[in-house]
Amino acid sequence: MDSTRTTIKELARRSGVSIGTVSRALNGYADVSEATRERVLQLARELNYAPAAAARTLVTSRSNVIGVFLETGEGHPDLQHPFFHEVLVGLKDTLGKGGYDLLLFASESPQGGLGEHSRLSRCRQHHVDAVAVMGLPHDDAQLRELARSSVPCVGVDVEVFGPASSYVMSDNVDGGHRATAHLVQLGHRRIATICGRLDTRPGVDRLRGYRDGLAEGALGYRDEYVRGGDFYVESGRAAAHELLALDEPPTAIFAAADLMAAGVLQAAAERGLSVPGDLSIVGFDDIMHAAHLGPGLTTIRQDKTGLGTTAGQAILAAVAGEDGGSPEPATLPVSLVQRGTTGPPAAR
Amino acid sequence: MDSTRTTIKELARRSGVSIGTVSRALNGYADVSEATRERVLQLARELNYAPAAAARTLVTSRSNVIGVFLETGEGHPDLQHPFFHEVLVGLKDTLGKGGYDLLLFASESPQGGLGEHSRLSRCRQHHVDAVAVMGLPHDDAQLRELARSSVPCVGVDVEVFGPASSYVMSDNVDGGHRATAHLVQLGHRRIATICGRLDTRPGVDRLRGYRDGLAEGALGYRDEYVRGGDFYVESGRAAAHELLALDEPPTAIFAAADLMAAGVLQAAAERGLSVPGDLSIVGFDDIMHAAHLGPGLTTIRQDKTGLGTTAGQAILAAVAGEDGGSPEPATLPVSLVQRGTTGPPAAR
């Protein structure tokens, strides 16, 4: 008895009115007598009625579902990067309150036997009302296609331009700047950086901030002090070893992600270097564990949950405002959190 | 031209056959001439056709979507606990390969104006083919209702019994045992524990393992050496302070989660205790950062991604095997990872 879904038709039968009336009653239309509405609602509760999303979607062409592309790339399980979780928290929370559920795209091929299909296709297939994308390089071709379409699309840390698209990200340039300025101020003159992926805005921007910081401190830019990373631990460790093996090794390193900073910490330990005595380290993100890394990781805090919340709001706005018009891209401020991994360079 | 979805009808019109034929061609039925099938498929690709999930769901009553309940409770943003992310990685990966997408339930109330509705209702509303639940206490009433229903349901770290339900979890008892045995073996005799929530199986089981370990080491169980926690950092820190303030403080603490162990580390630092000199610590989970916590956290590793994968497989099996019959609950082995936070007790 419990196993079969109760439909609007069932409600109609039981309450003795037509299915049209039931629908109106349920949806709070005005032109329905208080008596019948009450009866229908009552019945709906008793029978545990829940509208069939599929049917409703079919006719209204709205699903109340927001798609999420969070790529679990080959060697890069983005879902594993702590940054995204916190964003997801904000996103889920905001969207949930707005009455939306999240569809996490996982399947590569459509239901039919056709081969892979594009992100846009997947969105259309599920009729998502909008999409959030994160972790994608900004030159993802399918993302461009998606952005050009009419499906509202907001990127987190990924620039997306289109008729109904927008994006949110932290002020990464400022962050890179603050990190570097902090080191300059402590008296460091040999400051290196380990970049994030340069096919992402955060990667590029943080590097730019670093250069700004150097310039401001009247320190020359040295190619050998700039190493590539991919936001994950291991890349940080490897890059740090390279840097520390230099003839004139840096006395401070700005890693464009806390995870990479953890790698640097590891490398320092492996070389018997003390932090911050022999080496100062600044990270980026302020992940949950930053305080527990080494003597406490000095880092640039970004409001990760806030990014999710903001993205969620942008999505809600895009979905509500029938008239297209993409929301303004949002930039959230960052701040320096000073902990134990930074100090003045060793006197020599 | 790109903005309007191409439907099966459109394909029919363009290819000059009936919509029924198109459907059959698309779905790989045998009774379709090779010629027409080719023509239809070709057209479908050109026009970027993707079947409307809603329509298909309506008629087949299958959605190719798996629901996920990952509760972001009040003070407990479960989505923020690193454990779940890794599980999610495995889940998403496995299910994705099986052709399923994930619906992350976020909205509390149904689309109509009715109030909140039960988990079961939410599943039915979206016609999810199955559900994965994690982070819920096993006495969640709505979970029981869900499990009793015909919707296949598999729990991760939460026991769920029902006609089409099952669950996967690590061998938590063994884990608690190993952790304690390790400390016993090092020579500790005053071993305390900080439990996880006792309304969860992992919480209860790890505690049981701890008791087993004590017994095996011929150490008496002392109530004062058992403190409650909730798997998060702060609870670990608070409990550790209580323990360390005891007249006869423990020389070792087994924290039933790495996050709580991080809290213990923090408390130790606050009291000027050296680890492992003054205090040995064992965690549970082996989260990504365990190696970077303090001098490297000794912990019980559980295969988090494996839990997700296993859960995913159970779901795929449940969905495929039309004939109900709940899969066997699975238990994954754990292992001790020895790092820097454990050592023999200080001689005295």
Added chain:
DNA sequence: TTGTAGGCGTTATCAT
């Protein structure tokens, strides 16, 4: 091999 038509559960447009 292919076309026709009914139905899945809702909403929305007409009448009444």
Added chain:
DNA sequence: ATGATAACGCCTACAA
């Protein structure tokens, strides 16, 4: 205020 009825896009007998 309420009742028919036509979509929505697709699948699936049933005919042809």
